[in-house]
Amino acid sequence: MNTIGIDAGGTLTKIAYTDGNNELQVRHYPSNDLAQVAAFINAHPEIQILGMTGGRAEQLNLLLNDSLTRHSLVEFEATFRGVNYQLKRQEGGLERCIVANIGSGTSIHYKNGEAYTRVSGTGIGGGTLVGLSALMTGEYDYHEISSLAATGQRKNIDLMVADIFEGMEVPAPLDPDLTASNFGKVGLKPPQDYVKADILATTMGLVGEVVSTLSIQLAEQYQVEHIVYIGTTLDHNTKLRDVITSYTKLKKKTAVFLGDEGFSGAIGALLYAKEQVSCV
Structure with missing residues (x-):
């Protein structure tokens, strides 16, 4: 658990990490209380490296220890990497598909192999x-x-x-x-x-x-x-x-x-x- 992934979204901040058995673990906190997220990280000194994405990532950064190593990427790329990983585990992978991400609103993407393009979206979500x-x-x-x-x-x-x-x-x-x-x-x-x-x-x-x-x-x-x-x-x-x-x-x-x-x-x-x- 020395490395965790964080997606600080508009409504929820999600955390993903692997445990001692290399099993994926996830949890979330409300994004209007980022202090909870910081408290979770601070309570686990073994965490040294953060992968960070999401619109509120910079706000969360202000609450974290400067000694932590951070690796940031844009939200669309993070989602694409995560979806590919999940698809391979469940479906054996899909070469081409539409991905509808229903968050506060909805963002819709077209996946074609390793290419991932946002093609539409709506405020309905x-x-x-x-x-x-x-x-x-x-x-x-x-x-x-x-x-x-x-x-x-x-x-x-x-x-x-x-x-x-x-x-x-x-x-x-x-x-x-x-x-x-x-x-x-x-x-x-x-x-x-x-x-x-x-x-x-x-x-x-x-x-x-x-x-x-x-x-x-x-x-x-x-x-x-x-x-x-x-x-x-x-x-x-x-x-x-x-x-x-x-x-x-x-x-x-x-x-x-x-x-x-x-x-x-x-x-x-x-x-x-x-x-x-x-x-x-």
């Missing part, structure tokens, strides 16, 4: 999920949002294709279970109280469908089958995974989840730091 959930239900805790959403029903709030045809046969190639309008039923009914779980499930559906739709369009543009979805927003989030998986499959693409989805940047920073040490 985990920040949207928590923000809208908080505004509509007063629920700010991400894990509670995910847990409640898993029990909710979207059809009470979303307007579906089947609703538009109201009992008539839905013409091909339309799917009656597709969303015609997220939150679309709300404006068609008298004001009423909605179940919190349903609101959260619907919000999860909105985020998942926007992210997967953009990713699918890019997969079609670059003629690839696999879309790799990463980011801490997927952590213990069954509802969001289900939305993304079903919509991606519907469009005849394959959704890939790597495990430790939010730690690709930290893993990449760790690998980079170890490479720099081995080159000395």
